[in-house]
Amino acid sequence: MKKKLLHPLRRTLTTRKQLTRMVLENTLVGTIMGTLVGVMLRGYLRNLGNLNLDWVIFVLIGLAIGIFSGFERERKVCLQQSEKELVKEIRESSKELQKSEERFKDLFERANDIIFTLDTESRFVEINSKFEDILGYRREEWKGRSFYDLIVGNCRDNAIKYYWETLKGGTPRFELDAIHIRGYTVNLALANSPVRNPEGEIVGVMGIARDISESKKLEELQNRFISHVSHELRTPLTAMREFASLLIDGIPGKLTKEQEHYLERVAANIDRLARIIDNLLVISKTEEGKITLEKKLIDMRELISRVAEDFQAAARKKGLELQTSLPAVLPEIYADPDKITQVLTNLIGNALKFTPREGEVEIGAQKKGDELEIWVRDNGIGIEPADQEKIFDRFQQIRGEHQVSDKGAGLGLAISREMVRLHRGRMWVESEPGKGSVFYFCLPRAQAPKVLLVDDDPDLVEMYKDFLEPQHYRVYAAYNGEEALMQAVKEHPDLIILDIVMPKMNGYEVIGRLKENRDTCEIPVIILTGYGLDQERLNFLGSRALPALYKPINMKEFLQAVNEVLAAGEPA
Amino acid sequence: MAEPRKTILLVDDEEDLVLALNARLKNIGYEVLVARDGLEALRQGRSQNPDLIILDIMLPKMDGYKVCRLLKSDKRYSPIPILLLSARGQDRDRDLGKKAGADDYLVKPFKSEDLVSRIKKLLKKSKTGVKHV
Numbered sequence: 063m064k065k066k067l068l069h070p071l072r073r074t075l076t077t078r079k080q081l082t083r084m085v086l087e088n089t090l091v092g093t094i095m096g097t098l099v100g101v102m103l104r105g106y107l108r109n110l111g112n113l114n115l116d117w118v119i120f121v122l123i124g125l126a127i128g129i130f131s132g133f134e135r136e137r138k139v140c141l142q143q144s145e146k147e148l149v150k151e152i153r154e155s156s157k158e159l160q161k162s163e164e165r166f167k168d169l170f171e172r173a174n175d176i177i178f179t180l181d182t183e184s185r186f187v188e189i190n191s192k193f194e195d196i197l198g199y200r201r202e203e204w205k206g207r208s209f210y211d212l213i214v215g216n217c218r219d220n221a222i223k224y225y226w227e228t229l230k231g232g233t234p235r236f237e238l239d240a241i242h243i244r245g246y247t248v249n250l251a252l253a254n255s256p257v258r259n260p261e262g263e264i265v266g267v268m269g270i271a272r273d274i275s276e277s278k279k280l281e282e283l284q285n286r287f288i289s290h291v292s293h294e295l296r297t298p299l300t301a302m303r304e305f306a307s308l309l310i311d312g313i314p315g316k317l318t319k320e321q322e323h324y325l326e327r328v329a330a331n332i333d334r335l336a337r338i339i340d341n342l343l344v345i346s347k348t349e350e351g352k353i354t355l356e357k358k359l360i361d362m363r364e365l366i367s368r369v370a371e372d373f374q375a376a377a378r379k380k381g382l383e384l385q386t387s388l389p390a391v392l393p394e395i396y397a398d399p400d401k402i403t404q405v406l407t408n409l410i411g412n413a414l415k416f417t418p419r420e421g422e423v424e425i426g427a428q429k430k431g432d433e434l435e436i437w438v439r440d441n442g443i444g445i446e447p448a449d450q451e452k453i454f455d456r457f458q459q460i461r462g463e464h465q466v467s468d469k470g471a472g473l474g475l476a477i478s479r480e481m482v483r484l485h486r487g488r489m490w491v492e493s494e495p496g497k498g499s500v501f502y503f504c505l506p507r508a509q510a511p512k513v514l515l516v517d518d519d520p521d522l523v524e525m526y527k528d529f530l531e532p533q534h535y536r537v538y539a540a541y542n543g544e545e546a547l548m549q550a551v552k553e554h555p556d557l558i559i560l561d562i563v564m565p566k567m568n569g570y571e572v573i574g575r576l577k578e579n580r581d582t583c584e585i586p587v588i589i590l591t592g593y594g595l596d597q598e599r600l601n602f603l604g605s606r607a608l609p610a611l612y613k614p615i616n617m618k619e620f621l622q623a624v625n626e627v628l629a630a631g632e633p634a
Numbered sequence: 635m636a637e638p639r640k641t642i643l644l645v646d647d648e649e650d651l652v653l654a655l656n657a658r659l660k661n662i663g664y665e666v667l668v669a670r671d672g673l674e675a676l677r678q679g680r681s682q683n684p685d686l687i688i689l690d691i692m693l694p695k696m697d698g699y700k701v702c703r704l705l706k707s708d709k710r711y712s713p714i715p716i717l718l719l720s721a722r723g724q725d726r727d728r729d730l731g732k733k734a735g736a737d738d739y740l741v742k743p744f745k746s747e748d749l750v751s752r753i754k755k756l757l758k759k760s761k762t763g764v765k766h767v
Contacts, residue, residue: 289722293692296721297648300743304654307746313661336743 088132093124176250176271179257184209184225187266196273198243214239214247219584226580228254228267237274249278288346292339299339303332341473345456348480355398355484358625359508359534362392362427362434365399369406370425373414381419384410387426394534395434396508397485405478405489409438409501412474417442417498433487433504441498450491454479478503511628514538514555516546516572517590518564526559529617530624543567547575550582557627562591586627590615640757641665643684645675645701646719647693655688658746659753672696679705679714686756687716689736691727699734706735715756719744 097120170177170190176197179187185208189201197212204212213221217238224234233255239247250271257266306329308314310322317325347353370386377384406425413423417440427436445453456476479489482503493499513535517523523539530537538553540546543564550558558576562569569589576582589610609623642664646652652668659666667682669675671694679687679701687705691698698718705711718736720727731739737759738752 293721296742297651300721301648301650301654303743304651304658304746308654308657311661311746313657332743333745 086132088128088130088135091128093121093128095124095127097121097124173270175273176269178209178269178271180209180225180267180269182229182264182266184267196242196248196271197240212240214241222577223584224252224254225267226583228256229264229580231256231264238271240271247275248273249275285346288343292343295339296336299332299336303329303336306332338473341477344477345473348477348484353401353481353484355401357396357398357628359394359396359510360399360402362395362402362436363388365402366406366425366427366436369403369410372407373410377414377423380414382414382417383422384414385422385424387424389428392427393429393434393507395505397505401481401484402505405481405503406436406438408474408478413438413440413442413499413501416440429507430504432507434507435502435504437500437502439498439500444495444497444499445491445493446495447493450493453491454489508534510534510536511556512536512538512553513624514540514546514549514553514558516540516543516558516564516569517561518542519561522561526620529621533621535624543569543572543575546572547579547582550576550585551579554581555585557624558585558587559624560587560589562589563593588623588627639663639665640685641667641682642753643667643669643675643678643682643687645669645672645688645693645698646690647671648690655749658750662750670694672698672701675701676704679711684714685760686753687714688719688753689716690719690721691731692721699730702731702734702736713760715760717752717756 170188173190173192176190176193178189178193181187185206186201186204189204191201193199193201193204209225210218210221220236221238224232224236227234233253235251235253238250238252240250242248251274252272253270255268256264257268259265306325309317310325310329344353366386366388370384373384410423410425417423421441424439425437426439427434429435454475456473482489482505485505487503487505489501489503491499491501513530515523515526515530515537516539517526518541520541523541527537527539538549538555540549543566546558546560549555560569560572564572567575569591573587576585576587590613591610592613609627611620611623642659644652644655644659644666645668646655647670652670656666656668667678667684669678673695675687675689675693675698676696678684689698689701693701702716702718705714705716712735715737716735717738717740718731718734719740719742720731721742728739737756740749740752
């Protein structure tokens with residue numbers, strides 16, 4: 063477009079012939095006119111005392127006027143010409159624009175997904191026709207209405223959260239359930255992006271929503287299938303395992319040493335099968351993002367020592383030395399103790415498996431910057447450099463000269479790495495074949511969560527505070543609604559514990575105001591109340607069922623609710 | 635064995651597992667009662683006054699959670715310890731078991747040593763606690 067606009071100007075400037083002609087023409091006319099004027103004014107000028115040079119001056123003046131007017135004419139012609147060209151160009155490009163707009167409109171309308179834009183008040187501005195196909199409503203009815211009204215109640219918090227994230231410039235992808243005009247739920251996968259004006263300011267949100275109801279149904283079916291299969295497999299295994307141990311224990315009669323040994327192999331293989339089934343379940347769950355972490359503050363010294371202790375018997379049986387190397391003080395971490403135990407169990411189990419008799423296995427931990435580094439070192443067979451990444455893949459087992467009798471399905475390390483990743487940590491290996499391996503993993507150090515207590519009774523606030531602070535929470539207090547809102551913006555707590563009955567601004571109003579502010583709308587709230595709860599009103603405020611505790615507060619329940627909400631709020 | 639033999643109600647619809655567990659428990663010295671569905675379990679749990687119930691979850695007629703809930707919500711039967719057996723080792727099942735009031739939970743397949751040690755622990759606990767009026 064730019065090139066084309068420049069073109070006419072360049073063309074007029076390049077016709078030098080024309081230019082020269084026009085300048086010559088004007089010079090001639092100018093000279094004649096100058097001479098004529100000179101002749102007419104000669105008498106007058108002579109009186110002023112001018113000498114013989116006057117003719118030359120007149121000719122020169124004439125020449126100057128001629129050249130000047132020549133250029134002036136050229137300029138005008140140029141301008142006229144380029145103006146004409148411009149008008150033509152504009153006409154053409156607006157035609158093109160119209161065409162591209164039509165093409166865009168066509169694309170917008172014919173897309174297979176719902177495409178819409180929202181203004182900064184979450185109201186629909188534009189909606190394409192797929193909206194009507196997928197949700198059954200007429201789109202005209204929805205223009206100007208809030209997007210949240212379409213969303214199933216318990217997804218509304220998410221809808222709000224991601225809407226604000228987009229207005230802040232984010233491009234979140236997420237899932238929501240919307241309500242079809244006939245009342246059933248439609249599962250949508252959304253991709254949001256901000257809409258900007260020419261100045262670059264964000265003036266709205268564009269969303270693309272795909273109907274994923276079908277694949278959701280399939281996923282559910284698959285889930286039920288896996289659960290069913292695992293049940294069907296475990297049931298016969300249980301009977302087999304039980305009969306094998308009855309025989310091993312000699313309950314129906316004494317066995318020979320050899321018979322007993324063989325039956326022990328049967329039992330060991332049954333256990334192995336059971337483990338594989340467990341791991342398959344875990345893998346299928348991680349794939350669906352269904353693993354939830356139940357995080358707590360944990361003392362890794364204690365956890366590592368306990369897991370190591372569990373392996374001492376197995377290590378001794380194989381003639382291996384199993385020791386721990388732990389500094390006196392380790393930073394606390396905020397993690398799911400079951401999952402971390404699973405990771406450690408896996409790594410230690412592997413180390414014992416791949417280390418020959420008389421070998422050594424060491425489990426250690428140390429603080430490293432903002433992380434806690436944990437390692438399991440062995441002086442076993444080691445891993446070839448080419449295999450060091452592969453071992454973390456699913457169903458990967460390195461086949462070599464060292465065949466190990468007690469194999470798994472090759473899922474352990476894949477699962478372990480996934481568990482560590484869920485904790486926002488990393489796992490890797492350093493190894494030299496023939497010398498041994500060190501498996502490392504890092505977990506981020508705990509940041510004590512911030513809790514904001516809001517109650518107009520200072521004694522109660524003091525009591526909750528005394529209770530929470532020893533549990534490693536950073537506690538802030540507010541004694542009325544205004545103060546609570548100020549603190550919420552300033553401290554951005556991880557959780558707000560809110561009394562409903564307060565003078566001036568009550569708890570409902572505080573929730574409403576928190577939800578209105580994009581900086582505070584995502585903060586989870588636990589409600590404390592001496593009376594009932596106005597659930598209607600909470601629904602109206604766009605909150606899903608908030609956890610509520612009734613006064614007098616049972617401190618055990620209180621702590622449990624706090625831990626649960628904080629664990630749920632941790633993004634996986 | 636000076637004290638009277640303890641009675642265990644074993645509830646599972648898997649004939650093979652019942653056979654094997656029956657042999658194991660009798661060998662240790664327990665009296666064993668068997669129920670093969672949820673309703674039968676409930677009836678025997680109420681009428682036979684066992685010292686412990688080993689209860690499978692997936693049962694015909696009525697599932698193990700419900701049996702557990704019904705027994706635990708009745709003062710007369712709630713002191714009887716219940717050990718749930720589940721073939722689905724998912725966290726959710728464990729939670730459901732806890733909510734139904736089960737005293738312990740074991741995932742199939744289990745090791746016999748595990749089962750026996752848990753039974754012993756539960757029986758010891760209920761002996762020191764308040765036992766049936």
